[in-house]
Amino acid sequence: MLLAIDCGNTNTVFSIWDGEKFLCTLRTSTEHQRTADQYFVWFSTLLNHFGIKADIRSVVISSTVPRVVFNLRVFSDRYFNCRPLVVGKPECRLPVDVRVDAGTQVGPDRLVNTVAGYDLYGGDLIVVDFGTATTFDVVASDGAYIGGVIAPGVNLSLQALHEAAAALPHVDITKPERVIGTNTVDCMQSGVFWGYVGLINGICDRIKAERGRAMKVVATGGLAPLFQQGHAIFDVYRDDLTMHGLTVIDAYNKEG
């Protein structure tokens, strides 16, 4: 069995892949101070709770936070007796090309999303991932990652308003029915929600125009369904896109 770990700037997600399906998915906040032993206490407690008997033989990691990788390596080595495959490291081969400016360190999550998107839907894709940042990854017809867009995340935008303006409270994102807010909270939610709908549509239209072709828009990340409601902004939503990409990369590297 494979343990796939997707570490974002806000949350770290662990999924166990038995070769056919994911047995479980566990989420914890991303903290670089967390040690290998702390990960194991949390992980084994939850597996016991769900009654899952996992025989983990290999580990694959994607991390947008370089500092957490050290403890995840120790976790893998000490508890599963294996050296993890870390996306973005020279020893991890990718089944697709990466065509960007020399010296650019593309976020490993974006490479994994590219691999997953191409594997599931073929080329000419835009992958939109709602995380701490919202990323748009452009996938060419041959599956290559050819660049994209990084926008402030939905929650980051709301948080920035609250932190920068004394009179603006902390609010959660929701879909307002109307654009014109008649109180502070509604005004903020409208600005971020409808502003984001414009951002997603505007960026996807411009990418398609710049590429001069039709492209499929694939979305992932917990907040994607909120934007999809009644709008059909995305052609497909796939909750486990990044995890799927990690399993594809692991299999590709095992092929030798």
Ligand SMILES: Nc1ncnc2c1ncn2[C@@H]1O[C@H](COP(=O)(O)OP(=O)(O)O)[C@@H](O)[C@H]1O
């Ligand atoms: N279903 C959801 N509903 C509301 N907020 C969500 C949902 N899923 C994720 N979030 C929030 O979106 C932000 C990004 O989360 P996440 O996707 O875990 O980011 P990352 O991959 O960068 O760690 C966090 O603030 C998280 O709490």
Ligand SMILES: CC(C)(COP(=O)(O)O)[C@@H](O)C(=O)NCCC(=O)O
């Ligand atoms: C853009 C990101 C911060 C998104 O990370 P996330 O929201 O998943 O935490 C991450 O992909 C990253 O650090 N990228 C490096 C720069 C680049 O991709 O060009």
Ligand SMILES: [K+]
């Ligand atoms: K992201």
